[in-house]
Amino acid sequence: MLTGKRIVLGVSGGIAAYKAVEVCRRLVDAGAHVAPILTRGATRFVGEATFAALASERPHTSLFDDPDPIPHTRLGQSADAIVVAPCTARVLGAYAAGISSDLLTATLLATRAPVVVAPAMHTEMWEHPAVQENLGTLVRRGVHVVAPEEGRLAGGDRGKGRLAAPETIVEAVASVLTRGHDLEGLNVLVSAGGTREPIDPVRYIGNRSSGKQGHALAREAADRGAKVSLVTTTGLSGPAGADVVRVETAAEMAAAIETRAAAADIVIMAAAVADFRPVDVADQKLKKRDGVPQVVLEPTPDILAALGQRKTPGQTLVGFAAETDDLRKNAATKLGAKGADLVVANDVTAPGAGFEHDTNQVTLLFADGSAHELPMADKRTVAREIFDAILERRSNR
DSSP states (O other), rough: OTTTOOOEEOOOOSSSSSHHHHHHHHHHTOOOOEEEEEOTTGGGGGOOOHHHSSSOOOBOSSSSSSSSSSSSHHHHHSSSSEEEEEEOOHHHOOOHOOOSHHHHHHHHOOOOOEEEEEEEOOOEEEEHHHHHHHHHHHHHTEEOOOEEEEEOOOTEOOOHHHHHHHHHHHHHHHHHHHHHHTTTTEEEEESSSHHHHHHHEEEEEOOOOSSSSHHHEEEEEEHHTTTEEEEESSSOOOOOEEEEEEEHHHHHHHHHHHHHHHTTTTEOSSSBSSSEESSSOSOOOOOOOOOOOOEEOOOOOOOHHHHHOOTTTTTTEEEEESSOHHHHHHHHHHHHHHSEEEEEEEEESSSTTTTTTTEEEOOOEETOEEEOOOOOOHHHHHHHHHHHHHHHHHHOO
């Protein structure tokens, strides 16, 4: 399944380094050309001779003592993928901060190939806010994470932080390479963020949406080769090369989407669009001394419903349903009413899910009545799962 693929296997200095030997063997058995990089810490746990015997070339251990004068550049540019297993807290932090303190971190910064990291460390280290923030930074940049498992740890205690099984890590690498540019040739339109409907020049009606999930979807689409248009209300950066349109109100978002929807193969309405807006907008700030204003509301354009009515042949339309109760019932009603192919439903009252969080827990509801519940995960992982589901449905048409 990995025949001919060049895989750089980074091994950092944790007790789980011994499991990297099995990762190496499985990668080679799958047909990959494996180039190991061992950090100085890794060599305290595993020997160079072991990897020399099992890998496709001798292990690399230094920026300066390697036969190649610029080993990090050669390894980074020639790799089809880089996997770091185990990935310690130090390597996570250096990679997130862009610090090339050794051959492994320099290679990670010198590649455009997909990167898979398999963290392993003690539970307290794994749960430390600094480690989680570094991990979140890497995920937002498109790094693939094979989460650690719960189990027996060094020292005899138990908890989360145990390196994922070697077969799980190899399957993740294969999945990343198989996925590749599977959206190449497709136009993807994504909306993101919460709209703001002005009451006066200072105040507005809005919601808590941060736009993180929509931006994660746009980045995932771009990384998988799609031509991306992103209509967003946030100041978050869009993926390189994308057509990024900044809007504020539901009407502005509707206009931007209307001009782009017909050319899109996949339209994902991840934005939290306000359902109502003030009928009259004051041209000056409303003053408290003038008494309590009467704000009369009217409906905003129903963008998803309009897209459902104008859906072009072969187009896939995805909506989002942020709910606080009766999640599946309300989302299923929305799916049928809007003419969407898929609705991504999430309970925004669930801890760690929905608005403003870096993680999400969603249920995918399809027009054929089937459903798929995803576990709590970072929003980039959720984005990957959504596109995997979209492509599977498109291939089955």
